[in-house]
Amino acid sequence: MKNSNFIQRSVIAAPAFLKEIIFSEExxxxxxxxxxxxxxxxxxxxxxxxxxxxxxxxxxxxxxxxxxxxxxxxxxxxxxxxxxxxxxxxxxxxxxxxxxxxxxxxxxxxxxxxxxxxxxxxxxxxxxxxxxRHFELLRVLRIFKIPQIFVMTLEMCYRYIYLFVEIIEQTYQAVKSRVGVLAHYKSGQRIAAWNIASLWNRSVKLNEDVYQAMLSRGYHGEAVAWNDFxxxxxxxxxxxxxxxxxxxx
Amino acid sequence: MVIYGSNDHMENIIFELKDVHFSYLGKFPALGGVDIKINQGQKISVIGANGTGKSTFLQILDAIIFADQGSVSFCNEQLNEKLFDNEEFSRNFRRKVGFIFQNPDVQLFCPTVKEDIVFGPLQLGFAKEQIQKRLDKLIDALGIQDLLNRPPYQLSIGEKRKVAIASTLIIEPEILILDEPTAGLDPLTTRHIIDLLIQENINGRTIITSTHDLHIVEEISDLVYVFGHQRKIVKSGLAGDILNDTALLTENNLVHIHSHKHKDKTHIHPHLHLDHHGENH
Incomplete structure (x- = not known):
């Protein structure tokens, strides 16, 4: 049971930690x-x-x-x-x-x-x-002549990590609502593996969709950025x- | 099948699709022979059950995916992937056609709302002063002033939808394509978006909307196209005629059997989501 609690604690604590550390801009x-x-x-x-x-x-x-x-x-x-x-x-x-x-x-x-x-x-x-604010820090990279595509990729990573953190939380809640809290640690490991695979598939799909959304608004391989510093x-x-x-x- | 068109704009066909087929990964069919003509200035709706190819159809109109078979023309020019290698054509097309995705999280990929809204015009080469002017006008019209410096992930679904609409409207496209623009929204935000679409159509834009929400169809469309289980258009017509065709709607999973009680009696009847509940009994 200890092992199962470890997985449970990790699944709850990791996204909460990420949210607090990365996304709290208080x-x-x-x-x-x-x-x-x-x-x-x-x-x-x-x-x-x-x-x-x-x-x-x-x-x-x-x-x-x-x-x-x-x-x-x-x-x-x-x-x-x-x-x-x-x-x-x-x-x-x-x-x-x-x-x-x-x-x-x-x-x-x-x-x-x-x-x-x-x-x-x-x-x-x-x-x-x-x-x-983190997006400002990323934008600052531009003054050091870091290529725009690299900065944009970082910005997108930052933006979508939050979405995935939320998906992890919701998936965990969905699993918990169906199997209860007392999953054997082996099932817990299997569920975690499925979640990782599912998250990977979602990220691949999201990657395609976001690229289409960029194309739809005129992106043609070289992004132009707004600078209002x-x-x-x-x-x-x-x-x-x-x-x-x-x-x- | 009769293809309807508004008499005022019969001469200005902007999109013409002939026998368009599309499948994902070459094995999951999404469109099975779509024929349609869309005239300039029209407002049309595409309705159909889940999985009937509505979103795929809209993506083909926006040229972010291309037909496996059949032809798609835009202002008498055949659309294909190669044509979009031409930067000038691509830029002109993207300036004319704006697409609002079903999932706003896909469309809002920048770190802040402001950057998301100005992304399109920046890529399309608009001058900064012009972008700023349009931005000021839009944030007033949509009431999103307070959201500008916030990251998109902190917004509610209604706010995200408004920002996604703003990010497309700022380009001022002649044709606006919307995939389920009111899905998951509260009644007031839905109303706001419908009013906006009607106004944009009055301003001369062509509005093409896919929706399940039958009670908004009459307001946002002159013509309605029904996608069937064969993943093609099974019927088109004036909004009022289509919405009164209960057999057609039932056959295409657009009505459901509704059961409820009045005092001690239980009523069971098809529910169309068209009017207020009491008026439909």
Whole structure:
């Protein structure tokens, strides 16, 4: 029964997790400092900051950039507890475990620099992603001259993952309504396999239908995109500040 | 079989299909010999039970699939896949013919509602100022101002349908093809969409609609084409005549036997979904 509960928990928890992590744009919609910036300028400055962090060897410089990141989080109405939890799990912890053996060869100072550098980079990346709406982040890829077709494919993946997450949830509910909650784990595995196959078939069909819908509205192999980003004085000020900080350091 | 046409537009045939056959993967037949002429400015409906080929027929009109056998002509030009390799022809055709899919999730593939609406005109080479003007006009007409920056997956089915309609109407096509535009909608949204279609027809657009919803047929069509189980048109005629042909509708699964109670007596009768329940007894 434990195994069956594991499948059940996974089926319920995975889509809920995806919805919460990927599709919740609650923070990005708040009226904070970073949310008010043009996504292109914001992404560019964050990229500059991350590069600077990667090149820094001094623990005090790295600490300054980490403190700046936390300050930006606060003025962007991101709760510190939530932000620290998001940024401290996985990558910084793993990097810490990886770095521990190096304490004996490179010494504790080098290890501290490594861990703080990873933590700071991850923090900037997370802060950018939670304060920017995801479709805007994808659109920003265009300014880095990523081919339009590639950006569009990513945008579509993002848009249709939600549809598939919903299908998974509904399929699970449909199965549950017919077999009850007490499916043997072997049947559970079989049902999960059927669902994967069915989802694959649906995605292939959807792929054909969406392509037809694109053709119907004039798509001919090279998509043209709408760009309505506007750079304001605040964006230029922020860009200058970041460039100055990096220059001085 | 008599092919009806509006007298005002008899000379302007926009679509003409002769003995059109189509099958999926070469083995699942979807159309079994369709003949039809559609005149400019008409509003027509295609009705029929599930699986009778209505959606396939509309997709052939929109040239997103092509007939296996028979001929399809658009403004006296034979449509085939090769013709659409010509960018100019393809662009002109797509500017003239707009298709609203049955499933709005298929049609709304962009990250935001606004991008979905402007996708068509951008691909068709409209100027940005023109697109913005049309967008402003449409969001006013459809009341979708608040939806513009939302992702399509967050919308209700009625909102998705409105956005899908907006994404086609912004192209201002001469011919509007709609696959089940009112399926799954509440009565008020259905009414809104019917009014919009009537207005678009008054503005000169040809409206071709596939539907199961018999109570909207009379309003949105001058002519009705009934698709039968043989996956071809079994009858066409004026909306009123077709809707009064109970035998035809019953034979083609468009009416159902309805049972209900009045005080202590149980009535059983065919139910046409045409009028208010009480008036049909």
């Amino acid at each position: 923070i990005a919609l708040r009226s904070g400092f970073l949310q008010s910036l043009d996504p292109r300028i914001k992404s560019l400055t964050f990229l500059l900051l991350i590069i600077q962090v990667l090149l820094s060897q001094s623990i005090s410089v790295l600490s300054f950039f980490y403190a700046l990141c936390l300050f930006l989080a606060v003025i962007s109405k991101v709760k510190l507890g939530f932000f620290l939890k998001r940024t401290w799990i996985f990558i910084p912890l793993f990097s810490l475990f990886i770095a521990i053996p190096a304490v004996f060869t490179l010494g504790p100072a080098a290890v501290s620099v490594f861990v703080v550098r990873v933590l700071t980079c991850v923090s900037y990346a997370v802060l950018l992603s939670i304060t920017t 506007k750079i304001k004085t605040r964006d230029w000020l922020w860009l200058s500040t970041v460039v100055m900080i990096i220059w001085k350091i």
